[in-house]
Each structure stands twice: as structure tokens, then as C-alpha cells.
Amino acid sequence: MTSAGSTPSARPRRFVICGENLLTLRIVEALRRQGSAAVDIVVVVADRAGRYVPQIEDAGVRVLEGGSSDDDRTFLAAGVRGATAVALVDREDVTNIHRALRVQEIDPDVRLVVRLFNTRLGRRIEQILPTATVLSVSETAAPSFVAQAIGRNTRQHIRVPERTFVVAGRREVRDEAVVCGLAANSQLGARGGPRLLPAGGPDAADYVLAVAESRARETDQLSRPRTERVRNAVERVVVRLRGTFTRRLARATLALGALFILGTVAFATAGGYHLGDAIYLAVLDSAGAAQPDTGASVAVRVIQGFVTVIGIAIIPLVTAVVVESAVSGRVLGTTPRRMPRRDHVVVVGLGNVGMRIVTTLRDRGVPVVAVERSEGAVGASTVARAGIPVILGDATRERVLREAGAEECRALVAVTSDDATNLQAALVGRSVQRSVRVVLRLRDDDLAGRVERSMDAISRSVSYVAAPVFAAALRDGQVVATIPIGRRILLMAEVAVGRASFMAGLPIPALSETGAVRVVGVYRGAGPDAVLETPPRPHRRLKVGDRLLVVATRGGLGTVLERCASRSVYDRAAVPSRRAEGMVSV
Incomplete structure (x- = not known):
């Protein structure tokens, strides 16, 4: 040759x-x-x-x-x-x-x-x-940061004319779909680093390039039993609802539910009502719609007054918490989505790269919350207009990351233009959630290598x-x-x-x-x-x-x-x- x-x-x-x-x-x-x-x-x-x-x-x-x-x-x-x-x-x-x-x-x-x-x-x-x-x-x-933030459970798709490839773990694809091995020893922090394009065929690699499933196979996936499709739809709804509940909203709702249960039990026991009548009275009294009845027994009147007063106090609290969770004063934009509270990605920095990462995550259907120090940043208003929550504040402060839901997010991506800010945000994020997946933008290669080894984090340089x-x-x-x-x-x-x-x-x-x-x-x-x-x-x-x-x-x-x-x-x-x-x- x-x-x-x-x-x-x-x-x-x-x-x-x-x-x-x-x-x-x-x-x-x-x-x-x-x-x-x-x-x-x-x-x-x-x-x-x-x-x-x-x-x-x-x-x-x-x-x-x-x-x-x-x-x-x-x-x-x-x-x-x-x-x-x-x-x-x-x-x-x-x-x-x-x-x-x-x-x-x-x-x-x-x-x-x-x-x-x-x-x-x-x-x-x-x-x-x-x-x-x-x-x-x-x-x-941006796709490199997104792939690391989502993790290897979500495959990277590569579309070329006539074909679509996927990048995935060796055990995640069928043998006949594998095209070539990409890397061996590719786990984060593995000694010696990954061996790229190793010899020995696909079986010698733990990360491979494979041909995506055909349309016919995808059609078979769509023809699964109706019960399975319904179950998956219910799971998606549950995840969405779970993401909209803040802790304050959950506590207020539990308090109202506890009052309803306590009132029902009191009406059924001390008042001597049947269960149906007890539930009916507890619902009306909790909502503040009690009708005075001077002929009732002392026990019933005490229970009715207690449930009504407590219900009148709790319902405005629930209403206030719902309004606060729907339209937060810290969220930039006129029509923000409800803040996801778990299994989302927190992106710190809305410069050119941060904005691309946020929009890419949204396009892939991954819940995302952005954190930006300045309302005048390049992507802050653009991202907010797209309906993505933007928290205005300093991401190196624990309070701001908690506001973004860092306690239960799946990953924290820090991509400001300053290495020190990104590193500090990552350290604060780890103090909020010890196991959070951290992806950093770091220009200095030596610093990046040391951070990866000491923090078990992932670093990327845009350039x-x-x-x-x-x-x-x-x-x-x-x-x-x-x-x-x-x-x-x-x-x-x-x-x-x-x-x-x-x-x-x-x-x-x-x-x-x-x-x-x-x-x-x-x-x-x-x-x-x-x-x-x-x-x-x-x-x-x-x-x-x-x-x-x-x-x-x-x-x-x-x-x-x-x-x-x-x-x-x-x-x-x-x-x-x-x-x-x-x-x-x-």
C-alpha cells in the first residue's frame, strides 16, 4: 500500500x-x-x-x-x-x-x-x-454534552442517507445489527482510558456502532398488546404529574386529605352517621359549605365547626401553592412550563452552547431547567419563549440549584464561559445531591483530567x-x-x-x-x-x-x-x- x-x-x-x-x-x-x-x-x-x-x-x-x-x-x-x-x-x-x-x-x-x-x-x-x-x-x-448528560441508557442516533445508525452498549443491540466496535474499556474512570476502535471484532468492544431497527420492526413494536400501550401511557402521565408537584404543594394537599379523612371518621363514629353520609358531610364542611343545624348533637356540631374552620384555612393555602408552582416569580418568561422536579437535567449557563444544549434536550423529550445569572444573556429570553423554565440566579449558590430541582435531577450540566464558575457549580450541585451526574465545560485539559479523576465527573471542551x-x-x-x-x-x-x-x-x-x-x-x-x-x-x-x-x-x-x-x-x-x-x- x-x-x-x-x-x-x-x-x-x-x-x-x-x-x-x-x-x-x-x-x-x-x-x-x-x-x-x-x-x-x-x-x-x-x-x-x-x-x-x-x-x-x-x-x-x-x-x-x-x-x-x-x-x-x-x-x-x-x-x-x-x-x-x-x-x-x-x-x-x-x-x-x-x-x-x-x-x-x-x-x-x-x-x-x-x-x-x-x-x-x-x-x-x-x-x-x-x-x-x-x-x-x-x-x-452540543450533542456531545447532551449524550453525556442523558447517559448511555439513551442511544445516540446517527442518520445518513439510506441508513440510520445507533451508538450503544454491546449488550443493548442484536449481534446481526453490529457494524463495528467503537471502544473497549470505555467505562468512566477506567484505568488507562478507553481503547478506541479495538482489534478483535465487535465482541472485543463494550461500545459499538449498529444499524438501527428497521421500519418493519418498529411497526411490530407499535402492534404490541393494547394493555402494554395503555400501561406505558399511564406511566408517562404519572411521571408528568409527579414532576409538577412541589414539596409545599404535596404537604398542603396531604393536610387537606388528612382533614377529610379525620372528619369522615369523626362523623361516622361520634356522630353515628352511615359511611356515605359521613363522607358527604366531611366534603361539604372541608370546602366551607357547612349548613348550621342547631338540632344536631353537641358532638356533631363540634366536629362540623372544627372541620369547617380548618378547611377554610387550608384551601386558600393549597390555592396559593398551586398558583406559585404554576407561575413562579423566579422563572423567566410569560408562558413557562411547570417546573419539573425529578429526573430532569439542570443546565447552567445560557450562552451559545448552553442554549443549544437546552433546545436539544427539549427536542429529545428530556425535561430540562436552565439556570442563568443574567436576564440579558444570549439565550435566556429565547429559551424562556420556548416554554422552558429559566431560573435567574447565581448557580454557585445552593439555594438557586435547589430552586432548579437539583436535589432530584438526573444530571447537572455546567457550560458557562468561565471554568471556575462551572467547577464551583458542580461542587455545589454535588453537595445538594451526592450522586448527581455532572458534565462540565472545561478548557484546560490538565484541570479537566484531574477533575474527572477526583470528582467522577465528565468534562468537555467545546473547541x-x-x-x-x-x-x-x-x-x-x-x-x-x-x-x-x-x-x-x-x-x-x-x-x-x-x-x-x-x-x-x-x-x-x-x-x-x-x-x-x-x-x-x-x-x-x-x-x-x-x-x-x-x-x-x-x-x-x-x-x-x-x-x-x-x-x-x-x-x-x-x-x-x-x-x-x-x-x-x-x-x-x-x-x-x-x-x-x-x-x-x-
């Missing part, structure tokens, strides 16, 4: 990244990890004194200062004309759009990767930038999850999904076999590599007539134009992209554009 490093004698491929932030640094690291050393990376920053510039320079890339959206000289000096791809990753959507339009004017054929938070706007932008791939960092990272997707897009690969395994991730991507690719004519196993790459499918044909063959036949040889569906580590995906790339990519990088000659450097 031809080595990935045996490329034609040519100038290395050139990637230009505009923007200075942690995502930029992670993309540089991912590009280095995904490919050989023969890659020219140029980073354009607005200020060389930026926080991440020293680390970017330490990664061995060129850094140019400039990057104004209308500064063509900076872009030309960075080499956007004739570059393999250009990434626009500033935090501001408008800045990235402006730069993308300028780069397109300089070189209409260059591949663009544009970071945008507004995905609806992104779909419009792709119409006027035909070479652009628009990606959202928060949208890319760490998103960077491989951006890097793969720069290398002309389409990432379909990210699969979190502990703090590490696997990528499922579509990769095309290019013209004169090194892989053309070789069998599929030549591309697979233990611990790095698995080919799980091949699209035969083009356009709407393409058919996904999964698992692919091992002796079938690859042809130019085939699209591979692979699961790989970040480095493994880079190897696949290099081996499958058209050699014309190198040819283009080897021949500098005449229009670039004689331009002034900045």
Missing part, C-alpha cells in the same frame, strides 16, 4: 485561518495531528498580543497581524489565493461573512469554512458562497469537540457526527475517493487501521441513485468517485483524507497563481 506520506514533490498544502481564539489553536493542532508535516498553516490575527498567539506560534505556524475585513493585502500575504482552504473562525458572524466575501473575490475557487452561530443564516450564505461550508461551534459540540470537524472540512471531508467516548471523541465522516487517489484500485481493508480507522460503508454510484453498502464487501476494490463512510480518530481521519485526496490538490498547491506574483507583503 502506498504510504500517506509519499506525496508528489510539490509545495505543501496551505491552510489559512482567520481569527484568534481557542478554536483557532485547536484547529491548528487538529490539522497537525490529522496530516503529515508537509502542511503550511497561516493564521491571521487582529493583534499579535492576543491571548492564544504564543501557543499558536509554538505550534509551528506563521502568524500575520492584520485581518481587517477589507484588508486585501493581509489576505494576499497570507496566501489565500491558491490556498487549499481558508477558515473564517472569528466569534462574530458578521465579521466572518465579510471576510468570506472578500476572500471569494480574491480567489473564487478557494474552499471556505465559515463559523456562524446562526445556522439559518448559514444556509442562505452557502447559496451566495458556492465553495463554502458553514459550521456552528455550539451546534457541533476540542468542534476543532476536528473544522479541520476535516478544511481537508475536504464531511463530518457526519461526533461520537463521545469519555473525554475523547470519534468522528464519522464521508470521504470521496478523488481522481488519481492513492486508494483507487485497492481493497477496502487497506484503508482500515486498528485503533484509528474503520470503513463502515461505501456509497456506490452518484447523486440520488447512490446506494450505501454496509458493511462493505472486503474484497471489493475502490474506484474513483466512491464515497466512503468511515469512523476514525482525529489522526485517523487525516490519514484517510490524505490517502483518498485527488493528486490535483497537490498539483494546485505546487503552481503559484500568476495573480499572486509581485504582491506586497505585510
